[in-house]
Amino acid sequence: MGITRREFIKKSLGIAAVAAIGDLFFDIDKLSAQESMKEIPFSPEEDVLIPSTDVMCVNFCGIRVRRVNGVIRAIYGNPESPYNKGHLCPKGQAGMFHTYNPYRIKRPLKRTNPNKDPREDPKWKEISWEEAFNEIAEKLKDLRNRNPKGLTFHWSHGKYLIQDQFLKAFCKAFGTPNNVHRTTVCEAARHVADELTWGGHGILPDLDYTKYFINMGSNFAEAEQWARWMDRTIMKRIVDDRDMKMVVVEPRLSNAACKANEWIPIRPGKDVVFLLAMAKELIKKGYIDKEFLINYTDAVFLVGEDKKFLRDEKGNPLVWDEKNSKALPYDSAEEIALDKEVQIDGKKYKTAFRIFKEYVLSLKDKEVEDITGVPYSTIKRIAEEFGKNARIGETIEIEGKKLRYRPVAIYTFRGLSAKEYGSQNWRAGLIVNMLVGSLDAVGGLLLNKADPNHKNMKPSKCEYPPNRVDLAESVFYPYATHNVAEQPALTYSEPEKYGLPYKPEMCIFYATNRIMSTSEIEKQIEGFKKVYSVNINVVLDETAQMADIVLPDKTYLEDWHYSPTRETPDSSHKAIRQPIVNAYNLRYGALEILFEIAKRAGFLDEFIEEINKEWKLGGEKKFEKGKMYNSEEAVKILWEAGTGKPFDYAIKNGLIAKKIDVKERYLSNAEKYNGKGKPKMHFYAEQLVFTKEKVFEIMDKNENVKKVFMEWYEENDEKELKKLLEIKFSPLPLKEHAFPTPHRKRNEKEYPFYLITYKRMYRNQTDTHALNPILNEIAHDADTNYVLINTKTAHKLGIKDEDWVYVESKVGKVKGIAKLTEGIRPDTVAISYHYGRFSSAFPDFAKKGTMPNLIIELHPDIISGHNSFNDTKVKIYKT
Ligand code: SF4
Known part of the structure; x- marks a missing residue:
């Protein structure tokens, strides 16, 4: 396969032209031709711009693709997209070479070399679609009868092509709980910290109004999620408006740090201590939004020495009522104390805020400096600037509504969260935002789909034995609501070690290179050797090279997708992707592959039923049992059900946009926690205390659980292990969370x-x-x-x-x-x-x-x- 890059470009352009006039350059799979392959129509004199959505990364920018005589000549940003407003990054502009790529998989392949290793030649044999589908369907039929949980469906980028709902529906219809996405290699710890605290995830800074922005490890000036909205808006605010200061706290001078007003090179993993020290300075200087803490959060609940809230006989947490000098349920108290210590029946209780305050005040300046590698005077100054800019107590009127105005935000992404203590690190960030009341305030940090009943707002069930191969939401990862991408391969190697009550036997991978995107790659390779695998992909990446059967997929420029999109604080939109070319005349895209497999393996109706449930479809706009759907038909149903607009609108425009109003932007999430009769956000995550007790209980009964923790955290002594677990499940962030x-x-x-x-x-x-x-x-x-x-x-x-x-x-x-x-x-x-x-x-x-x-x-x-x-x-x- 020796080929230089320059030869590649020449060859790729050649393919583009040739493939468009009937794929003369590459011999076509005759069987594919018999199976009535679908070519994209074009006129020989055409020169058209076709609107669609990019997925060269997960920003989903709106694009317009220029096709000249059946060949993609350029990709431009779609100015109508409220997200990227016509801007594209280099990846988006170079997207056609993802399609015109001679290393694409062009027909189904079956391995003949039994030695599975991505570095070794699998000695692929080309097979027909018929043969491939039948072999896969037979395996699935047998597994579904005997051991349905033995199937794992792995995806990552794939989720953004045919969407999670179809993949989850496939797993549910089959009868396996094992659908594994990739969020734990990205931002899961941040999501979970959000869910523990306010019951939703997907925060965004309110950049149109923010005046002081602290970015802790979000590399938005390169390839982070929301990158194309954030880099555009931040540069406007800093350079054009000259109205915002951005401080970037991270060990490397990233592209984001280069554009900041100030770069603070913190020692890796020590963000939590930086944030706790900021909290100390904010409290010392009185930059505290008491009203926010009292009205919206559980910082006022009384906590006993057992770390649990003091409750009345009905289970209501109690606060200290200054007016009546007694502990009362939140809703009955007239004057709620924020910073208080009291004796009740001879026992000492403190408000959660008091516990936090005493802890951060006990941190020594020198100690903070030694841990973070940042001069204490710098942290002190940043805290003061942050506190001053928070304008605590001020309001602003927008569109006739009087709103809390706190134009400061601490934001993060993978830099702070991709850690052993990622959740606790970001809990510290959220707490600092809460101290000044910036959650859902104008210019602050905007919440998304807050749900006080979210399961992560409660003690975890701590499942054991685990139900899933990734051990999500089991005793091993009690709050892993975003799957655990790195775990399945380890479970495949030693299922008994984790107490898995069934045998993992088969995997389907869809657009994910799982072995490369997690850590300790050699362990991943060993694990995936143990299972039969099918890989749906566009190229033979490392994970595909370990498969038993590979099925070629169409690219985002070749298929219909009802695309996910990125909201901004003031807009949302719905969008599609549509086929521009079919460079290798492929018969099937991934969704059509799933329909074929489900039909042949005998669970098509169940699949369709689950699709309707996942997409919440009913009435006329739904998938009909017994019917096979191609991707265009599927996208048409979803578009019409999701937007109420005819499908022609989607084909012509690619998207439909909506303005987010002030109520939705500021008054729909944090307000669920505001005042009497409402639950409270978790300044203090008491649920972790109960979860730790369950973990201890299970661990005491199951030696293997203890052994796994000892191995993961390199702790041989049981007492020390328990001390460590106490720290891990602390209801408030601690300096120990800086020491993975x-x-x-x-x-x-x-x-x-x-x-x-x-x-x-x-x-x-x-x-x-x-x-x-x-x-x-x-x-x-x-x-x-x-x-x-x-x-x-x-x-x-x-x-x-x-x-x-x-x-x-x-x-x-x-x-x-x-x-x-x-x-x-x-x-x-x-x-x-x-x-x-x-x-x-x-x-x-x-x-x-x-x-x-x-x-x-x-x-x-x-x-x-x-x-x-x-x-x-x-x-x-x-x-
Ligand atoms: S940032 Fe936008 S243009 Fe760039 S790869 Fe991602 S989706 Fe495409």
Whole structure:
């Protein structure tokens, strides 16, 4: 497969032209032709712009695709899209090479080499669709009769093509709970912290009004979610309006940090202590929104020495009523105390706020400075600027409504949350936002779909034995409501270890490169060797190379999708994707594949029933039992049911937009907690105390549970393990949450450096972008993917710019090229995680660079199941 990038471009353009006039260049699968393949109509004189939605990453920008005589010539941003307003990043513009890619899978493949390893040639044999479908259907039929939970359906980017609802419906109809998405490699810990605190997830800063913005590890100027809205809006606010200050707190001078007013290079993993110290300064200076804390949060509930709320006989938590000098239920109290300690029946009780206040005031300045690596005077100044800009007590009138005005926000993404203590780190961020009352205030942090009855607002059921292969919501990860992507392979290797009551036997992978996108890759490979697997994909990535059968999928420029979209604070929209070309004349897209498999395996009607339930369809606009649907028919139903508009509107415009009004923007979420008769947000997450008790109970009865925790957190002593679990399930964030296992357990001298990973503008995780010639041409470091090392540190180690170095952790070592920079802390090294591919089907140019996930240690966040990407400690030395 030797091919240079320049040859690739020439060849790709050739394919584009040839494929469009009937695929003369590549011999067509005759069977596909017999199965009435569907070509995209075009006129030989056409030059058209077709509206659609991008999915080269998960921002879903609106696009207009220029097709000339059946060939895609350019992709532009759609100015009608309220999200990206015509802007596109390089990935979006280079998207046609995802489709015109000679490394695409063009027909079903079956492996003949039984040795499964992504580095080894599977010796693929081409088979017909008929043969492929029948083999898969037979396997599924048998499994469904014997052991339905033995099937796992893995997806990640796939969720954004045919959507979660179809995939979940397929699993439900089949009878397996095992659908596993990828959020724990991304932002799950942040989501779970939100759910523990206010019962929803999907926060956004109210950037149109924010005046002081602290960004803790959201790399929105490259490839983060909401990137194209955030970078545009933030630069307008900083540069054009000159009305906002942005402080970026992260160890590396990222693109976001480059654009900030101030960059604070914090030590990796120590954000929680930075935030607790900010809280200390805000409390000391009186920058506290008492009304918000009293009206919206449980900061006023009285807490006993058992860490639980004091309750009346009906179970209502009690507050201290200053007027009547007694403990009363919240709704009966007349003058609620926020900062109080009282004796009741000889027992001591403090308000949750008092407990937090005493804790943060006990943190020593020097200690904070030593842990975070940030001068205390800097944290103090930032807290003061934040507090001052919060304008506590002020209101603003917008569209005739008087609203709370707190134009400050602390925001985060993967940088802060991809950690063993990710949930607790972000709980600290939420608490600081609460202290100044910025949640759902104008200019603050906007909440999304707050639900006081969300299951994460309550003690977890802590399932045991676990029901799912990813152990989500079991005793191992009690609040993992976003699946646990890194776990299934480990469970496949040793199901008994986790008490799984059935045998995992088969996987279907859809548009996910699971083995590469988690940590300790070799363990993932070993696990996936144990199961029969089917992979629906566009290229033979590392996970596809381990499959038993591979089915080719259409790309986002070749199929119909009812696309997910990104809301902004003032707009939402619904959108579709439509086929622009069919470069390899593929007969089926992924949704059609699922329908075929379900029909042949005998559960089509159940599948259709579940689809209707997942999409909440009824009446005339629904899927009919017994009927097969192609992707166009499916999208038409969803569009018409979702928008009430004719499908022609979607074809012509690609999307339909809606303005979000003031009520929806500010008064629909936090207000569910405001005042008497309403539940309260969890400033203090008491549910974690009850959950910890359940975890202890299960662990005491099941030796294997204890053993798993001991292995994960490297703790041999049971007493020490319990102390550690107390810390993990603390109802308030603690300084100990800045010390994940590698930071506590590694010898400082042997592993002196912190390793962090990050996203690049020109790649999307471990997706197909390594094969995209345009992105490789324009990325200055596509061939190198440098190991970023601080200049002074490198000099001390005798490492020069562009020297080859080893980066070694407890679990392995990788080789890379050093890039000396002042843009990183002296104690930290950084490697982007999109490179160093090793699929045996990939050309050499796609294999360049270093893959840090090979050496990232796995110590998952027990609360959310998030992978610990930013906790590993390493040594570096010249090769
Ligand atoms: S940000 Fe993502 S969706 Fe938008 S243009 Fe870039 S790759 Fe496409």
